[in-house]
Amino acid sequence: MMEERGNCHDINGWPQSLVGNDRFHGSNLNGVGVSSPLELTSSSSFSGLQAETEEKVKHYGCICWTSVIIRSDQELVEKLGCLPWDQEENSDDQCNIFPLEIKQDTPLRVLHRRSSDTRTRQILSLSARRINDHWIQLRMATSAGTYVKEFCHGDCGRTQPSISSLLGGRVDITELDCEGIEM
Structure with a gap:
């Protein structure tokens, strides 16, 4: 005691x-x-924090391996429809498809503790760069509640679209960092 x-x-x-x-x-x-x-603290304090979570924007950085050979940054940016790594988020690039609405079924990894449902989330911005033929680095801003790992690898088709579906091959996320939260 x-x-x-x-x-x-x-x-x-x-x-x-x-x-x-x-x-x-x-x-x-x-x-x-x-x-x-x-x-x-009391549970009412926690529920107050939870009530605000849907309005938060989260910023992530990640490194992914892909089965698709990526020959250049330009090829990667064209396939993903995103901004080049060194370009500002506010840029009016015509090929930028972001913000992008995605549909996510409850991920397989959390299905045992969460109800099965399809949730709509937003990938607000995405920039990418090629590390080598099979490795890429991504930086993204998402609406709160987005399953980022599943957005990258697709979760057996349970997240659409995903980085995997946009590239047309298998994607594994090896590093993921939350780099910031906007309240």
């Missing part, structure tokens, strides 16, 4: 800090850190 340290409960009896004030829990690559005191 955990030992109590002083009076660390609120008026409802909830512990207000389970970790000492001198603890540091690390930081991300941008230097944003998490430190104590950590606090327990």
